[in-house]
Amino acid sequence: MKPAERRLLQELPTLRRHMASSGVLALLGAVLVVAQASLLAALLADGFDGHLAPGTALAALGGVLALRAALAWARGMLAQRAAADAKRALRERITGRLRDTGPLKLASRPRGETATLLTRGLDALDPYVTGYLPTMTAAVVVPATIVAWLLGTDWSSALVIMLTLPLIPVFGALVGMHTAQRTARQWTLLSRLGGHFTDVIAGLPTLRAFGRAEHQTRVVREMADAHRRATMRTLRVAFLSSFVLETVATLSVALVAVPVGLRLLGGHTDLHTALTVLFLAPEAYLPLRAAGAAFHDGAEGVTVAEKVFALLDEAPPALRAADRRTPPDARTAPLRLAQVTVRHPGRAAPAVDRFSLDVRPGEHIALTGPSGAGKSTLLALLLGFVTPESGRVTVGGTDLALLDPDAWRAQVAWVPQHPHLFAASVADNIRLGRPAASDTEVRRAARAAFADGFIDALPQGYDTRLGERGTGLSAGQRQRLALARAFCKDAPVLLLDEPTAHLDADSEAAVTRATVRLMHGRTAIVVAHRTSLLPHADRVITIAAGRPAPQQPAPAEGPVRS
Amino acid sequence: MTATPTPRPAPASAPPPRRGDALAPRAGDAGAPAPGDVAPAAPGDAGVPHPGDARTQYAAGARTQHPTARLLGHLLPHWRRLLPAALAAAGSELASAALMATAAWLITRAAQQPPITAVSLAIVAVRALALGRGALRYSDRLLGHDGVLRAVAHFRARVYEALVPLAPAGSPAFRSGDLLTRLLDDVDAVQDLLLRVLFPLASAAAVAAATTGVTAALLPQAGLLQGTLLVVAGLLVPFLVLTVSRQAGHAHKAARAELADLTLDLTQGAADLAAYGAGHAAATRAHHAAGRIAVLERRGALTTSLAGAAVLLLQGAATLGVTWLALRAHAAGTLPAVHITVLAVLALVSFETLTALPAAARRYADIRARAGRLACLFDTPPPVTEPAAPAQLPADGQLGVDITGLRVRHHPGVPPVLDGVTLRLLPGRRTVLLGASGSGKSTLIAALMRFVDYEAGSVRVAGRELREAAGTDVRRVITGMTQDAHVFHTTIRANLLLARPDARDTDLCEAARRARLLEWIESLPDGWETVLGEDGAAMSGGQRRRLLLARALLADPPVLVLDEPTEGLDPHTASAVLSDLLDATRGRTTLLVTHEQAGLSAADRIVTLDDGRIRPADPPLA
Known part of the structure; x- marks a missing residue:
């Protein structure tokens, strides 16, 4: 077993x-x-x-x-x-x-x-x-x-059965062992030939791109034939076990029936x-x-x-929630990153490298820098999604790792770069962080995030089902829905990952106004790539390769622009 | 590849493949299966009247065939191999039935204590049948698998041909690994249909017919009783099983789809759930969905296991009834004593092979669904209509591309992905197209390579509209590295040669050198002959991208397109690959699509695709 x-x-x-x-x-x-x-x-x-x-x-x-x-x-x-x-x-x-x-x-x-x-x-x-x-x-x-x-x-028939019964597992095991050896020898060939079809189908777009798709029809057949021949070589041995099984079983019936018949003949x-x-x-x-x-x-x-x-x-x-401490009130407790290093599995270079940052309650901080510089990782750190390899993330002086994560996250509203749409109605997607929110509150949040326009245009409005099998939304619409989620949650700490990416100029202006309104009176850390949000930040921190970059980067040179 | 090539010429029964041939019934090819052929094959299928969707599907149009019938159509060319296999399968079951009947005769005759010569023939027969049964079973399994694998090989080629014009935009299987796995699983429906449905059905029919024939010869009224009960057990019970499992199938499917949705929410949306404290509620919903599935399955268990019991009950009724008739006939003096036992045993063994049929029917419900999906695949119209009289495109020289007012929609009724894209790719210049994910960059490439059609606007190469040229010709001019570019499970050499089969070794080395891959290839113990793992798993992300780049450079098309060549690379490697790439493409018409902004300083021109339109790029930040 x-x-x-x-x-x-x-x-x-x-x-x-x-x-x-x-x-x-x-x-x-x-x-x-x-x-x-x-x-x-x-x-x-x-x-x-x-x-x-x-x-x-x-x-x-x-x-x-x-x-x-x-x-x-x-x-x-x-x-x-x-x-x-x-x-x-x-x-x-x-x-x-x-x-x-x-x-x-x-x-x-x-x-x-x-x-x-x-x-x-x-x-x-x-x-x-x-x-x-x-x-x-x-x-x-x-x-x-x-x-x-x-x-x-x-008893004589019982004896015949008792003697022949064990032959089945014994022969079965012998044949099985032999087959296993043969199959093991053929395994690479078999799996390669068997996998060929999968490989070719998965690569069909590539084959078409290079005009090789028609050529492969013949190859598909040849490989399938080769696979058949190789499989049959293995099966000829593998089926021996069923041959033994069937033969022993039927032969035993003959071995029982014939002597019994002869004994009947003799009147025994x-x-x-x-x-x-x-x-x-x-x-x-x-x-x-x-x-x-x-x-x-x-x-x-x-x-x-x-x-x-x-x-x-x-x-x-x-760690179970019971072992964790209740987090301090984020409206008064400062956030602090102290010499934090994070390394993603399989990557040599750290995503965040000995990074330190102090955030006062109510402060607005913008993080900028090229993609992959570690901005999103900083937000993940503050959410407790990643734990630092070294250094500490603290809330009001307490290490985040010791706090009850759910209770801490209850004080945080996060707008990710790629928000997930759940297989639920638009309204339920918005009230994700506050399931008890009324329809009016949901609508108010949607209005604040400039999402009410497109939601009203959906086939069933706020009841439209989203998700895998539901209505799809554009990247900008997803973004605004995620903002509506954040408005609806009404938490003291805001972590916004490029809230105005994917938006056209008009929506960007609208969402910027909405975001600034949302940030008012709250602690906010905003990842902002190219955005009108920068002027609304108390501090702008530029990051490169997981480290705070020395002031403003040199303007990019060279390319002709259309 | 290591497999020895098949010297055998293509079988005469396989005409040169043309899309559509495999689908429509062909007159010369035994045509659509005759109803009589299909009837025993699949209860509820063409032959047996069936009120369900079978009829509606026939009514849908004269050309629309039942999916299973179409699957069978693919098997017909192999009847020469499949028939002997089915006969051997039936033979081995018959041998088993004959063994019991002969042994019963032998024992009963021996009880009359005749001279031994009277039973010696029976003794020989019992021994021969006992030995022969195993041999028959062995050959039936070998013949069956050989025939089935041949049919599978043939069918795979048909599926491949059907998929060619659909790749990549015409079928969701090219976008989702999960759907691809499912498609491949569906293709194996051919195998299951033969081995798990048709062969058991053939054996059952043969045994039932033969035993009933013998019974009827010995005692006609017993034959009638046994035959009737066999029909009920062999046709009616499996048919009911099929109906029930199909009905249950709908409820199950809905419950499973719900669980799959909720699981996807739990995995893909895990971060959102955690951040918004909704994880517990989502997990509870998934638990409820799992519970609903279990309730449905438990309820289904009551009915599905009834089928096996029903066959046993009918077997019992037949045995009891036939025995009683035989005893009565013997008492009336019309039946020799020896035949009583023979009849009783025949009634018993005639049902033995039928016990496999309820399971076969359940299996068939699943095969039908798979055949239906395959039929849909065969019926999917290609996303791009090829022109009847294709215009010629210049195949070399420095070419530019003029895109004006291009509008592309993925499906009718949804908003266009590209709307009014106007862009000029100047000959010999490298254009970088930036854009957020989902902005339609890959769609633009797909439109240029004629993988998707455009509904408005124009794309011209050397003054010729792409739509007027054959897709293969367009891809001779515009090709390169697509986002779904695949590393094949074969050698590095074969992976590159794919782009230009007649390339010399020096060409290969040059392409690899320019993609900065040559050093790595030469450092490998097997060098160019190194077999790459499934989808290039043995390489790092950077090496994989460089291999795809080398392949695109080797193809050396007049217009080179490169879609997200640095996707999934860490920023350091990404900017190294990007600047190498811009170096390697100096002086050739290139469209480089990316969302990276670093490492682009060498580009001739940078534009941004936003909301389905082109606008000048923002100054990059770093």
Whole structure:
């Protein structure tokens, strides 16, 4: 059992219960199989002797058959419910843990990766839970029950089955090992050939750009053919395991049926026993054959489990809110960065390098500098999204790392460069920071951010649904919506990341007026690239390569301008 | 590439590919599958009357075929390989049924204690069938997979051909890795349709028909009973499963889409949620969505597991009924004693292969959805209409581009991305186009390369309107490094040669040198033969950009376009790459699109794209 599989069973009690219940159901099923075989054999043996079966015998057999069907229904239903519960538990754990991962790390992941894992990805657990797990228990319980029964009825047949049954896993493992070696040797080739199609499709825009798309049609076919030949080479060996499985299973039926027939000829046994043995022999092998077929499902389920656990283990649980201090009131507490250094993973140069800054309550500071200079990182520091490698960020003298982050952020309104639109109405997007805000307050915030104009023009106004599947907005509209969010939140500290980027001249003037109004009476740190906001700042700090730059940069020289 | 090229000529059944051929039913190609062929293949499909969307899709237009029928159309050319595989599959199941029936006969006959010669043939038959079953199963699986993989190879080529005119603007799969993965997964629907639906169905049909035939020969009324129950279990039950899973599918889909949306909000919007203290509420909403999915799945479990039970119940009814009929016939003296057991066993085994069908039906519900998406793909009109009689474009020399009043809209009904763009790319000059993300810079490049059409305005090269020339000719003149430029999972050499297959080694070295990549390539142990990882994962971001730049320089088009060549690089590397790039393109018509402002001092001209229009650039700050 792989570690991920063991952990899956350890951490999800519903799966342990499922294993236990499917064991019990398998046992019941085996008992019913034995009953069915014995009753049918009796019915047929009596008929052979010329006695027409009594109604009770028929009714008993009918009852057993109906019970088997009911049991199959229960088995299927319980298995699917276990799968649903297991997936729900994993989904809730993942969504619950996302907050601990940290926004910057989440944003750096491929878009939609987690969403895919949570929906389609986890579905690979279905065959694992409904197929693989129950067959694994059944493969032990059912043959044991049947052999035990046969030992009492016809020990020589039981012996044949007992001797041949272990051949299946043994041969299966031998063939499996051999296949694994061969596949491992062919793996690079196989994955390269198999991946070719993906590669070519992903690169199709490039192929077209260089006029090579038509040429590749032939290559796609050739590679797919080469992939087929390589796959078939592997399959010729891999299918040997199913060959062994089927042959052992069917051969054993012959090994049981022929001697029993010969003993009948000699008068050493009776027809009832012989038929019971004939009916039961294949049933003993059935779960093992099913297990062989479900093996692949098991492997896929484990792969998903590994992905899930990798995601869950990624984020160490953060300090709980209870261990953190309540932040001081930002209306009176100064903000301070002291010799702060931040390095992004995988980058040699620090994003912020021994940077110091004191911000008095109510002060307005503009940060300028080329993109990538570390301006946005400074805002992320003040929000507690990144922790400094060295140096301290303090609020009223207390280290930000010791404060309850939610309580601190409650005093901050942030307008990011690329605000996210949530899959909710425009109004709900605006009241993100204050869910209790009334419609009037939402509209007032939108008006203040000069967003009311375009919102009113939307198909359903403030009720228009935004987000992935909803209405898209232009960059400037997003920006104004984010400003409306900040207005609505009405927090004492403002962190604005280029609030007037993406805006045309008219909107820029309007939004500048709105922003200046918003900044009034609040502490504000504004990243401003080329903006009319600069004159409204108490201080302008230019940053280059994570350090405060010496005063005004030399004007750029040279290029001819149109 | 390492694979040995296929010497085998293309099979006669594959005519030269033309878009559309693969889709429309062809008269000479066995045409659209005959209803009789399809009926056993897919319950609820063409053959079986079905009130649902199958009929509405047929009604939608005479040319519109059912998606599964279209998928089957792609399989027809391979019938020579698929038929033996299906026969072998049926053969191995038949062998298994025959083994049980013969063994039952042997045992019952032996109970009459005849001389051994009376049963010796049966003994041989039992042993032969036992041995043969494994061999048949082995060959069925090999033949089946070989045929399926051949069909898949053929189908992949068709999908590729359908995608060519759509790349990159015509299909969202080129914009989202997730959708691309899904598309590739959909392509495998062919494989699943054969291995998980059609082959099991063929085996089940063969076993049911053969066993019922034998039963009917021994005792006609038993044959009738068994046949009726088999039809119910083999057709009606899977059909109901299909209907139920399709209905459940809609509710599930909505619940899943909701969870996916909420998860996307939780991941992509994590910063906004944290800053606005809304993280807990969003996580709670996602929990509720997960809960709703679980409730739907638990509810669905009640009905879906009924199907398996129903088949077992029908099997039981058949066994009981046939046995009773046989016993009665024997008592009446019309049936030899030996046949009672044989009939009972035949009734039992005739259902064995049917137990796989409810699962196949569930699988088919999914395959249908995938086939439907593929059909949509095949039906997507290309975003650019090619002219019927393309005008010739000059292929070399120093060319300029005149863009006047260009208007481009991604979809009808949405505001245009570019509206009134007027820009002149002077011959031999390097123009830098600045603009915030989302301002339409990449759309302008796509319009120049004829990946998207323009609805108003004009783009002229050497006085010729681009729209009047063939797209491939335009891209011979205007090409370069697009934003979605791909590094192929092959050698560095092959990655570069793509741009100019006839380039000599000296050309390669020169392009690499100018992109400042040569040193790195020569430092690698395998040099030019180094295989690059999936999408260039083994390289750093800067090396990847330089490789793409070298490729664009090697292509050496009269008009070179470079879209965001420094995207994703740290500021230091970005400005190094930018200034190298401006150096390397000195004296050639170049359009460089970027949002970086540093490192542009060598440009001949800088303009800004803003709100769909060109305006003179602001002075850069650094």
